[in-house]
Amino acid sequence: MKKIAIAGISALMMTQGHAQSLEERVEALEYQSYENFFKVRGSLEMRFDFVSRDNKDTYTTVSDPGKFAEAVVAVAALANVNGTTAQGLVAGTACGADISGTGVIREDCNTVDEGKDNSRVGRVFLNLDMESNPSDKLSFYGRLSMAKNLSVISSTGGNPDDAAFNDLSAGATASDSSIWVERAFANYQVNDDLTFTFGRLPTIDGAPQHHHTDEPMAGNYPILAFSGIFDGMALTQNFGKHTARVVYSPFSSVNFNDGISQIQDPNGDKISRMEDAYALMYEYSNADFDFARKVNVIAMHNMVGNMPILGTDLKLGIQRTSIYAEALDIANSGFTLAVHGMSSTTESEGAISSALGVEGWLTDEQDDKTTGTAYGILGKYNFRNGFMKGSSIGAEYFHGDKGAFLYDSANVDPVSMYTTFGDAYRVFYTKNFEGGLKWNVQYMNQQQDYTYEYVGLIGDLQEIDRNTSFISTSFIANF
Amino acid sequence: MGFALDGELHPKYKINKGDGMKVFSFIAIGMLLSAQAMAGTKDDFIAEVKKQCSKDDAGAAALATGGRQGNVMKWKTCTSATVTVGDCTLTCTDSSSKIGG
Numbered sequence: 001m002k003k004i005a006i007a008g009i010s011a012l013m014m015t016q017g018h019a020q021s022l023e024e025r026v027e028a029l030e031y032q033s034y035e036n037f038f039k040v041r042g043s044l045e046m047r048f049d050f051v052s053r054d055n056k057d058t059y060t061t062v063s064d065p066g067k068f069a070e071a072v073v074a075v076a077a078l079a080n081v082n083g084t085t086a087q088g089l090v091a092g093t094a095c096g097a098d099i100s101g102t103g104v105i106r107e108d109c110n111t112v113d114e115g116k117d118n119s120r121v122g123r124v125f126l127n128l129d130m131e132s133n134p135s136d137k138l139s140f141y142g143r144l145s146m147a148k149n150l151s152v153i154s155s156t157g158g159n160p161d162d163a164a165f166n167d168l169s170a171g172a173t174a175s176d177s178s179i180w181v182e183r184a185f186a187n188y189q190v191n192d193d194l195t196f197t198f199g200r201l202p203t204i205d206g207a208p209q210h211h212h213t214d215e216p217m218a219g220n221y222p223i224l225a226f227s228g229i230f231d232g233m234a235l236t237q238n239f240g241k242h243t244a245r246v247v248y249s250p251f252s253s254v255n256f257n258d259g260i261s262q263i264q265d266p267n268g269d270k271i272s273r274m275e276d277a278y279a280l281m282y283e284y285s286n287a288d289f290d291f292a293r294k295v296n297v298i299a300m301h302n303m304v305g306n307m308p309i310l311g312t313d314l315k316l317g318i319q320r321t322s323i324y325a326e327a328l329d330i331a332n333s334g335f336t337l338a339v340h341g342m343s344s345t346t347e348s349e350g351a352i353s354s355a356l357g358v359e360g361w362l363t364d365e366q367d368d369k370t371t372g373t374a375y376g377i378l379g380k381y382n383f384r385n386g387f388m389k390g391s392s393i394g395a396e397y398f399h400g401d402k403g404a405f406l407y408d409s410a411n412v413d414p415v416s417m418y419t420t421f422g423d424a425y426r427v428f429y430t431k432n433f434e435g436g437l438k439w440n441v442q443y444m445n446q447q448q449d450y451t452y453e454y455v456g457l458i459g460d461l462q463e464i465d466r467n468t469s470f471i472s473t474s475f476i477a478n479f
Numbered sequence: 480m481g482f483a484l485d486g487e488l489h490p491k492y493k494i495n496k497g498d499g500m501k502v503f504s505f506i507a508i509g510m511l512l513s514a515q516a517m518a519g520t521k522d523d524f525i526a527e528v529k530k531q532c533s534k535d536d537a538g539a540a541a542l543a544t545g546g547r548q549g550n551v552m553k554w555k556t557c558t559s560a561t562v563t564v565g566d567c568t569l570t571c572t573d574s575s576s577k578i579g580g
Contacts, residue, residue: 043558129575141575187580195579202576214560216573236579245578287531287570294531294570328570329561384563392560432559478558 038132045125047474051414053117056465060095060111062454065353066311067108071099072355078102087355108356112466121414122150123174127182137189141202145171145182147412152176164309165409168228172204172410182229198233201249204410207298207324208338208378213440213476214392214430217296222324223418224342224374225279225300227408232277245281250274251307265313265350277304293329306349313350314458316361318405320344334382336394341375344405352458362403362452364460372404376418390432397425402450402461413444415468421450438476445469524551532567542567 020028068090076086079102093099095109130142160166160173161180171180185199204227206219221227232249252274255263263271284297304318326338347369348360362370380394398417400406406419417424426444433439448466453459521543528539542565544550550564557571574580 041556131575139574139580141580143575183575185578187578197578197580201578205576210560215558216560216571216576218573218576220576220578234578238579243579247578293568329568382561384568436556436558438558478556 037134038130040128040130041479042126042128043476043478044127045474045476047123047125047412047472049121049123049414049470049472051117051119051121051468051470053466053468055112055114055116056467057463058111058113059451059462059464060109060453061451061462062108062353062356062358062459063110064108065356065358065454068353068356071104071106071108074104075099075102078104091357119414123412124148124150125174125412128179139187139189140185141187142184143171143182143202144179146177146179147172147174148177149174165228168230169204169409170229172229172412174412193238195236195238196233197236200229200231201234201247203228203230203249207296207326208340208376208396211336211338211378211380211392211394212396212426212428212430212442213438213474214380214382214432220281221279221300222298222322222340223408224320224324224340224376225298225322226302226320227410227418229410230277241284241286243281243283243285245279245283247279247281249277249279251277251304253308253310255310263310265308266311267313269313271308271310272306275305275307277302277307279303291331292327293332295328296324296326298324309352312352314352314360315349317347317349318344320405329382334384336380336382338378338380339376341373342404343373344371346370346372346403346405352454358454358459361458362405362461370403370405372401374398374400374404374406374418390434391430393427393429395425395427397423399423405457407457413472414470415444415446417444417446419456420446420448422446422448436478438474438478440474440476441472443469443471520555521545521551524554527554527569528564528567531569534567541565 071090072083072086075081075089076083079086079089079100081089089100090106093106095106095111097106098104099106124146126146128144130140130144132140134140159175161170161175161178171182181200182204183200183202185197185201188196190196202219203221204219206225206227207217207222209223210216210218230247230249232247234245234247236243236245253263253271254273255261263273265271280301282299285294287294289295300322302318302320302322304316307316308314320342322340322342324338324340326336328336330337346362348363349367351359351366357364359365360368376396376398378394378396380392382392383389396417398420400420400422402421404421406421408416408418411418417426424444424446426442428440428442430438430440446468448464448468451462451464453462524543525536525539528534528542529536534542542550546552553564554562554569554571557569559571561568561570563569
């Protein structure tokens, strides 16, 4: 008994290292244990991409619809013509050219010429993950993120963190060394099976993206359900291996100068400051099958009401139905298979710029409805023995039809596989080193057959023939 | 002996010669308090091994090796898709990526 007591005292003394009474040391340990409800962890990734693009056809995209109207006004004044004539002069001028010798340059569009391009990109990604469990009922999770290009000296073009929709990818898209709140949500356990959640939700980096870097599922919405950071609230009900969830995550339209007065579109119609969006989720997780170590299924239906774009009379309504399924470690072989698919119905009302002729979401018409599908498959093998132990190797294929609403705002690849109107594939390899270091390398090829003339989702469907491939390599430290 | 379970410690407490049993009780409670936060983790690990690898209580407990490099912490701090402990492969989860935790 005495020996145990002496050993215990010695252990305590070793951890303290200075002259405190036993009583004080025990008290300090007691309070230390109470303080352990808040933890910080994180990951740091340095990534290099080597990109090659072959553009086989010339095509034109819209870069800034507002500049068309500005050019029409400027040309009308300088050429002393009426608006209709000026509009014809601007529309008849090539992108980037002088409009009828007026000195006004056409800046609303961009012509992509045939040819090949190469580039090299280096970036750093930092995630600081916070977790707190102040009580058995309440938990909090947060993530502060930085995504930046290596040592930025100068830049041109629009900063992605200043653009429309930036809030859906803040901290995930490489810009500068700013820290953003990527996720911050609290779970309150109403009872053993019912949980109420609110905050900035973990809705990016979803399945199957986690397989590339051999990590646990890193986001709750599968990529094809919706890949954007959504603020909202949710109710989750567990039924053993089944989980049902409803999420309310409205979109805001903000006038920072006036928070109360009515916001109107160019037609004088009222714009709602907060438009409703919902998601219905069903999850199934079973580790009792013989054919696989674990099976996970996520089925979702996402609904966006009538989301406006300020400064235009364009409104978006979407219904997306998606399913993701994965079977891990099939027949104890180390092989994992994942499949996913999505069907979307996009309702567009109004136009982004009638003057320019660029109309609605996935259409060149006003008040249109478009449908489309997309699907993908991924296979991965985990090595458990030999010199390859701790490694995984895999391949993935994706196909997107024209008309599908494909959205991946938090993509970190040079081109997003999951927004491809065409076909894309990748092969990847990840090595987990002992002690928390990871190395990832991947090759991806994307063949784009179609795009839409403004931001890839608005306006006329453009038939293109563009092939992009890249090799990327990352070092990831988990701490 | 001046120790209350509501967390209050007697400010004048002294260890007397020959008071072995009392000292042991004191140390034991102190160690329990400091280990409180970790006990749940070990229980969670054992439950997960039983669930995912169909082990019985004794088999799961045998895999629950302690220390910073032990199996419990290996599973708790897992950042890969899986972690292998003995003959058992566990799927790692990330509560910060799941609505509802």
